Amino acid sequence: MTTDTLPAPVVWKDSKRYLWPLGALVLTLPLIGTFAYQATGWAAMLWIGFFIFYGLIPLADKLLGEDNANPPDTAMSALASDSYYRWALFASIPVYLAVWVYMIWFATTVEMPWYGWLGCAMTLGIGCGLAINIGHELGHQTSPLERMLAKFVLAPGGYGHFYTEHNRGHHIRVATPEDPATSRFGETFYEFFPRCIIGSFKSAWQIEAKRLEREGKSVWHYSNDNLQTWAMTLVLWTAITVWLGWTALAMVVVAAVYGGSLLEVVNYLEHYGLKRQPRADGGFERCQPHHSWNSNHVVTNVLLYHLQRHSDHHANPTRGYQTLRNFEDVPRLPSGYAAMVLIAYFPPIWFRLMDPKVVEHFKGDMSKANIKPGVRDKVIAQYSAATAA
Amino acid sequence: MKKWRCLVCDYIYDEAKGWPEEGIAAGTLWADVPAAWSCPDCGASKADFELIDS
Numbered sequence: 226m227t228t229d230t231l232p233a234p235v236v237w238k239d240s241k242r243y244l245w246p247l248g249a250l251v252l253t254l255p256l257i258g259t260f261a262y263q264a265t266g267w268a269a270m271l272w273i274g275f276f277i278f279y280g281l282i283p284l285a286d287k288l289l290g291e292d293n294a295n296p297p298d299t300a301m302s303a304l305a306s307d308s309y310y311r312w313a314l315f316a317s318i319p320v321y322l323a324v325w326v327y328m329i330w331f332a333t334t335v336e337m338p339w340y341g342w343l344g345c346a347m348t349l350g351i352g353c354g355l356a357i358n359i360g361h362e363l364g365h366q367t368s369p370l371e372r373m374l375a376k377f378v379l380a381p382g383g384y385g386h387f388y389t390e391h392n393r394g395h396h397i398r399v400a401t402p403e404d405p406a407t408s409r410f411g412e413t414f415y416e417f418f419p420r421c422i423i424g425s426f427k428s429a430w431q432i433e434a435k436r437l438e439r440e441g442k443s444v445w446h447y448s449n450d451n452l453q454t455w456a457m458t459l460v461l462w463t464a465i466t467v468w469l470g471w472t473a474l475a476m477v478v479v480a481a482v483y484g485g486s487l488l489e490v491v492n493y494l495e496h497y498g499l500k501r502q503p504r505a506d507g508g509f510e511r512c513q514p515h516h517s518w519n520s521n522h523v524v525t526n527v528l529l530y531h532l533q534r535h536s537d538h539h540a541n542p543t544r545g546y547q548t549l550r551n552f553e554d555v556p557r558l559p560s561g562y563a564a565m566v567l568i569a570y571f572p573p574i575w576f577r578l579m580d581p582k583v584v585e586h587f588k589g590d591m592s593k594a595n596i597k598p599g600v601r602d603k604v605i606a607q608y609s610a611a612t613a614a
Numbered sequence: 615m616k617k618w619r620c621l622v623c624d625y626i627y628d629e630a631k632g633w634p635e636e637g638i639a640a641g642t643l644w645a646d647v648p649a650a651w652s653c654p655d656c657g658a659s660k661a662d663f664e665l666i667d668s
Contacts, residue, residue, distance in 0.1 A: 365622070367621050367622070367662055392622050392623055392656070393622070393623045393624055393656075396622065396623055396655070396656040396657070397623050397625075397655040397656055432624075436624065504635070506635075511654060511657070512656075512657055539657060540657050541652075541657060541658075541659070542622055542656055542657050542658055543622060543658050543659065543662055
């Protein structure tokens with residue numbers, strides 16, 4: 226046998242490479258709704274964001290299924306440093322800002338029934354939710370340009386506190402009862418949402434206050450990351466109100482609240498019931514892959530920049546989206562985030578689907594789970610009895 | 615003895631204290647901390663730490 230009969234080394238190609246710009250492209254879909262409304266006069270067209278987010282995307286996830294493939298280790302370093310991926314992500318920022326302005330302009334200047342206006346606001350809110358995810362990816366990078374852009378992209382949706390709280394709050398306390406952004410077994414999304422929002426705002430403020438105090442500065446110093454992002458929000462919202470009036474401000478607020486709720490409903494499903502075990506010194510064990518819920522559904526993974534490969538994200542938070550890996554034997558959601566979000570809105574269905582998965586994960590020993598305080602003893606007793614029997 | 619701060623989450627590695635929890639004895643210099651070690655709080659890599667002045 227001679228060497229020339231050996232197969233040539235296989236050059237690995239990233240199958241998702243040319244799909245990543247879809248993250249920017251999907252932000253332009255509201256425009257189709259506005260054109261369709263003008264062509265047909267049907268205000269329902271302005272709810273296009275809803276149809277796509279709650280209908281088309283879960284359906285596409287179902288049809289196109291999962292992608293478990295990981296890049297080989299030898300390809301990782303080139304993949305991480307390939308600036309194409311950086312630019313594919315950056316491209317979404319001007320698109321988002323342009324669509325944000327256009328949608329507000331459209332809804333405040335074109336004649337439409339009130340439910341058309343609301344459709345525009347809600348469609349815009351989905352854009353805001355997606356933009357928080359873009360800010361999330363940017364905010365995890367350590368280069369100054371990415372970090373600055375992260376603050377900027379969070380501003381239209383009024384979600385600047387996330388820049389601080391997510392990295393320096395959530396990532397530290399994830400899957401512990403101390404984390405406002407980790408949902409507990411038995412907690413409905415409607416209980417989680419206010420607890421998470423209030424807790425996250427408080428946390429963001431305290432984290433920056435502590436940092437500035439350490440640096441000998443006032444909490445009101447201009448370098449406070451919260452104040453910086455909130456100032457950007459204030460300038461943007463004031464400008465759009467001066468230009469287009471109070472209905473523009475109302476629309477911006479509706480979109481911001483709804484966009485924020487989308488981010489938090491995703492938070493709700495990312496760590497539901499999971500818990501890091503306490504150490505003897507009062508801290509918690511390291512965050513490990515089995516402390517996050519994952520999904521490999523390819524459509525949602527492309528649109529969310531691999532956010533659903535969440536275990537790798539928490540284990541390696543500065544790893545860029547294109548290099549996030551699927552892990553075997555980690556908690557796995559039955560579908561992509563888009564479908565799971567819909568289920569989270571209906572607590573009885575959510576509990577029926579997810580509670581058995583949490584119980585199975587802990588092999589019935591629910592004393593290891595992160596449980597809503599009021600029902601903790603009852604839940605532990607209920608499942609230990611069931612396991613014993 | 616020097617201190618190094620995690621750029622992601624502000625965790626501080628103090629050479630004087632080490633991180634005995636994971637076998638890094640008190641007094642271990644930053645240079646001697648394994649390259650594969652990552653931030654115990656947030657998981658950021660060793661390369662994501664910066665030296666703190668003072």
